[in-house]
Amino acid sequence: MSMTPSNQRIVSKLKRSSIVSLIKKGLRVDGRKLDEYREITVIPNYISKAEGSAYAKIGGTLVIAGLKVGIGTPYPDMPNSGVITVNAEFVPFASPTFEPGPPDENAIELARVIDRSIRELHVIDLEKLAVVPGEKVYILWLDIYVFDHDGNLLDTSMLAAITTLLSARIPKAVVKENGRIVELDKKVREQLPIMNKVVTVSVGKVNDKFIVDPNIDEEQVLDCRLAVSLSEDGKIAGMQKMGSGTFTTEEVIEAVKLAKKASKTLFSKINEALKKIEEQ
Amino acid sequence: MPILVQHRQIVLPGQLLAEGKDVEVKAQHTIYRIGDKYFSSVIGLTDVQNGKRLSVIALEGFYFPKIDDVVIGMIIDTGLTSWTVDIRSPYLAILHASDVLSKPFNPLKDNLRKHLDIGDLVLAKIIQFDRTRSPVLTVKGKGLGKITKGVIVEIIPSRVPRVIGRKGSMINMVKEETKCQITIGLNGRIWIIGPTPTHEEIAILAIKKIERETHISGLTDRVKAFIREELKKRGLAK
Amino acid sequence: MRYEKVKLVDENGLRIDGRKPDQLRPVKMEVGVLKNADGSAYVEQGNTRVLAAVYGPREVHPKHLTLPDRAILRTRYHMVPYSTDERKSPAPTRREIELSKVIREALESVIFVELYPRTTIDVFIEVIQADAGTRTAGLMAASLALADAGIPMKDLIAAVAIGKVDGTLVLDINQVEDEYGEADMPIAMMPSLGEIVLLQLNGVLSEEEFYEALKLAQKGIAQLYEFEKQALMKKYVEVKVEEV
Numbered sequence: 001m002s003m004t005p006s007n008q009r010i011v012s013k014l015k016r017s018s019i020v021s022l023i024k025k026g027l028r029v030d031g032r033k034l035d036e037y038r039e040i041t042v043i044p045n046y047i048s049k050a051e052g053s054a055y056a057k058i059g060g061t062l063v064i065a066g067l068k069v070g071i072g073t074p075y076p077d078m079p080n081s082g083v084i085t086v087n088a089e090f091v092p093f094a095s096p097t098f099e100p101g102p103p104d105e106n107a108i109e110l111a112r113v114i115d116r117s118i119r120e121l122h123v124i125d126l127e128k129l130a131v132v133p134g135e136k137v138y139i140l141w142l143d144i145y146v147f148d149h150d151g152n153l154l155d156t157s158m159l160a161a162i163t164t165l166l167s168a169r170i171p172k173a174v175v176k177e178n179g180r181i182v183e184l185d186k187k188v189r190e191q192l193p194i195m196n197k198v199v200t201v202s203v204g205k206v207n208d209k210f211i212v213d214p215n216i217d218e219e220q221v222l223d224c225r226l227a228v229s230l231s232e233d234g235k236i237a238g239m240q241k242m243g244s245g246t247f248t249t250e251e252v253i254e255a256v257k258l259a260k261k262a263s264k265t266l267f268s269k270i271n272e273a274l275k276k277i278e279e280q
Numbered sequence: 281m282p283i284l285v286q287h288r289q290i291v292l293p294g295q296l297l298a299e300g301k302d303v304e305v306k307a308q309h310t311i312y313r314i315g316d317k318y319f320s321s322v323i324g325l326t327d328v329q330n331g332k333r334l335s336v337i338a339l340e341g342f343y344f345p346k347i348d349d350v351v352i353g354m355i356i357d358t359g360l361t362s363w364t365v366d367i368r369s370p371y372l373a374i375l376h377a378s379d380v381l382s383k384p385f386n387p388l389k390d391n392l393r394k395h396l397d398i399g400d401l402v403l404a405k406i407i408q409f410d411r412t413r414s415p416v417l418t419v420k421g422k423g424l425g426k427i428t429k430g431v432i433v434e435i436i437p438s439r440v441p442r443v444i445g446r447k448g449s450m451i452n453m454v455k456e457e458t459k460c461q462i463t464i465g466l467n468g469r470i471w472i473i474g475p476t477p478t479h480e481e482i483a484i485l486a487i488k489k490i491e492r493e494t495h496i497s498g499l500t501d502r503v504k505a506f507i508r509e510e511l512k513k514r515g516l517a518k
Numbered sequence: 519m520r521y522e523k524v525k526l527v528d529e530n531g532l533r534i535d536g537r538k539p540d541q542l543r544p545v546k547m548e549v550g551v552l553k554n555a556d557g558s559a560y561v562e563q564g565n566t567r568v569l570a571a572v573y574g575p576r577e578v579h580p581k582h583l584t585l586p587d588r589a590i591l592r593t594r595y596h597m598v599p600y601s602t603d604e605r606k607s608p609a610p611t612r613r614e615i616e617l618s619k620v621i622r623e624a625l626e627s628v629i630f631v632e633l634y635p636r637t638t639i640d641v642f643i644e645v646i647q648a649d650a651g652t653r654t655a656g657l658m659a660a661s662l663a664l665a666d667a668g669i670p671m672k673d674l675i676a677a678v679a680i681g682k683v684d685g686t687l688v689l690d691i692n693q694v695e696d697e698y699g700e701a702d703m704p705i706a707m708m709p710s711l712g713e714i715v716l717l718q719l720n721g722v723l724s725e726e727e728f729y730e731a732l733k734l735a736q737k738g739i740a741q742l743y744e745f746e747k748q749a750l751m752k753k754y755v756e757v758k759v760e761e762v
Contacts, residue, residue, distance in 0.1 A: 010366075013399040014432065047647050048599040049565065060553035064646060066600020076496050087610055092594060093555050093571035093642040100594050100642075102609070121548065122605045143599040143608065145643070290754050291667050292747055294673025294710035309633055309670045320708065321630060322669035323750055341668020342575070344554065370575035370589075370637045379530055389676070411635050412586070438668065 001103055003233055007097050011220040019221050025224025030215065035258055037213045042159060042273040044167035052070045052192070056160035060150030062094075065142060065160035069170045071131065071182045072139040082129025082138040086115035088146070088157060095149040109240070110154055111144065113200070114161050117229035117238035121196045123165060128193035132179040138170070140192075140265050151216035154242075156225050156267070158200035163270055167277060168192050198237050199266040200229045201259035205247065210255055212262045225254065228259035232267050288330040290495060291320040291336060298334055309344075310336040325495055335394035338494065343369045343437035343467035345406050345415040350424075351415065352465030354430065355400045360387045363396055365404070365417060368437065368467045373415040375404065382421055401427040401465060403471065423463070430461075430473035433484045435491040442494045443487055450490065450500055456506040459485040482510045526696050533695065535564075539688045539694045540677070542649075542738055547658075547749035549666045550634035557667025559749070560660040564692055565649035569664055570659030574665040575637035589634040593622035597645040617653050624657055624706050624715035630670040639669060650696040654704050657716065658746060665750055674750075675715060677706030678745040680731045682723060689729050689738045701727075703734045709743040 038059030047053035052067030072269045088111035129138035144157045169189035204214040204222040221247030263266035298318040310322045311500030324336035353365035363372040377385040408416035419425045460474035460483045474480035511517035543564030552558035555571035595617040644654035654677035661675040671762035682701040701721025
């Protein structure tokens with residue numbers, strides 16, 4: 001059952017009105033332009049024990065994602081495909097309003113939006129992850145953990161997720177006894193079969209203006225927002241309208257254009273981070 | 281000499297500060313005693329006077345309500361006859377309708393939210409607080425009431441005395457140099473009204489600087505020079 | 519499960535990671551690492567990495583959970599799924615529930631809870647990479663986070679796990695030593711006051727071995743205490759005076 005949230009952070013009226021009036025003039029409280037991201041940090045391979053991992057920070061929002069790999073049985077309707085499950089949790093200390101417990105509707109929505117974008121765009125060639133087709137395939141668990149909430153959890157989580165997949169080094173599957181036993185050789189590592197990169201850009205609407213990467217205070221002031229998942233070559237790989245306000249059709253088109261432009265910032269951060277680890 | 285630490289030394293929880301019977305310690309939550317030994321309970325700055333009077337000022341931490349303190353609160357909920365106010369302390373505070381409204385209040389006809397709404401800020405004074413009840417506020421008093429313009433900056437409450445300075449010397453300097461009206465809530469919220477948003481911004485930067493460098497001496501002169509440099513940088517002074 | 523016997527202490531008395539029996543793993547500690555939490559800390563010991571954060575004292579609902587004369591403590595120890603060799607399910611395991619309890623009880627004796635009646639002090643520990651010693655690293659991170667939040671305490675808590683491997687008592691066990699050793703004893707203390715706030719033993723020790731283990735632990739705890747103090751002081755010592 002979904003309920004109207006009643007446990008939100010309250011932003012003072014004074015702050016709200018200054019946020020809104022600045023946005024009307026094309027400015028934001030922290031000095032950014034309407035279509036600008038806050039400071040972004042991406043660190044691949046942040047958790048060495050995991051088969052893949054990444055630290056992503058946008059402004060004060062911190063997400064660490066990790067990939068664990070196992071061998072299991074495929075889905076019956078996709079016997080020649082590896083399996084990937086995406087899970088997200090908002091750690092209780094990430095915000096004063098978070099409670100311990102199983103993922104709430106926001107964490108579940110976030111995980112599913114990210115899962116769909118990765119799947120639809122075929123970020124991973126799952127067919128290459130079938131070890132013994134029909135019987136034993138790679139199982140990938142992508143766990144996304146939000147450790148600090150300063151607004152825009154989705155873009156930050158996607159950044160951590162995609163960087164994790166792009167930099168992961170998974171153990172090689174060794175088939176024994178005519179396919180009855182499959183073991184993972186942790187000493188031999190290979191990259192995941194990656195076909196595409198994807199990022200998500202969140203665009204918020206404030207009256208008739210759009211802002212990219214809303215921070216925690218701006219999120220309380222938005223009418224609604226549109227999260228757009230984009231591939232590096234500009235294809236739209238997913239969309240999710242979030243929040244209870246509305247967009248006109250023209251507004252949605254404008255938001256998508258804005259998202260496309262802003263996505264370049266995210267892709268360049270990812271590529272920069274990957275290049276750095278390659279050089280090491 | 282029973283006191284084992286120097287004046288203006290940073291001390292940590294569990295650190296032995298003094299030993300012996302000759303020590304005068306101001307009763308506070310930052311120092312505790314076992315037998316003849318005095319220990320710090322927080323990260324703090326020592327204040328040693330005349331080699332025998334010892335106190336520790338906490339460098340981190342939240343605001344603990346005290347009667348007569350002037351604070352800046354935010355309305356977070358309304359009830360039938362009172363508002364719930366966040367004053368950045370472990371306890372939420374109450375503001376009674378009777379305190380705000382001049383006429384007798386009828387909960388059946390009057391809606392509290394018409395007077396003070398969720399998200400409104402007030403400058404208020406604590407008139408009641410003890411271990412068994414929530415702090416109670418009043419806005420009856422000179423200058424108290426709803427805050428409708430300017431900006432609010434939040435700092436660690438234990439740094440407020442430094443922002444005020446001895447006999448107000450620090451804050452008066454900041455007011456003069458930035459040409460801003462500045463009202464300090466003892467709960468670590470500071471209200472600034474300046475001639476322009478840029479003046480307000482500089483005042484905020486100055487206050488943040490004081491908060492950061494609280495334990496380093498010579499602060500007043502440094503902050504003054506900082507403000508003048510910022511004014512120059514932004515073309516507001518020569 | 520592996521069947522070959524792993525030699526944990528070699529002919530020179532060195533452990534599998536080259537350490538001497540009384541040597542700690544490399545330590546890194548940082549305070550104030552999160553934006554939202556009232557206090558936070560990050561602790562690294564070898565490959566074990568934990569994050570701890572504190573909220574409070576703050577009011578809690580429903581009100582009947584609070585106590586009229588003191589603050590309650592709520593503590594959660596949790597490991598993220600990618601922290602271990604095999605993926606750990608995100609749901610709380612019985613082990614995490616037990617550790618949350620012993621960690622809370624350790625903190626109960628350290629925090630001046632009577633100062634804040636009718637409130638809760640929430641302590642959260644997330645293990646982001648596990649290589650043994652997670653509860654002791656977590657407790658140290660929690661103690662640093664509490665100091666960072668300005669919550670009055672009797673002392674910082676320093677903690678370490680002692681192991682017995684191939685008959686030798688060793689300080690600050692790693693995962694292999696934990697899995698293949700004969701005993702593991704996590705212990706936490708308030709070093710200034712010499713008081714033990716957490717003590718568990720998994721395995722078998724003779725009485726003499728136990729006394730020796732206590733001595734070894736105190737040695738390690740004294741060193742870790744210094745690291746903690748340095749981590750707290752760093753915040754103030756490193757504030758560069760920005761001259762105009």
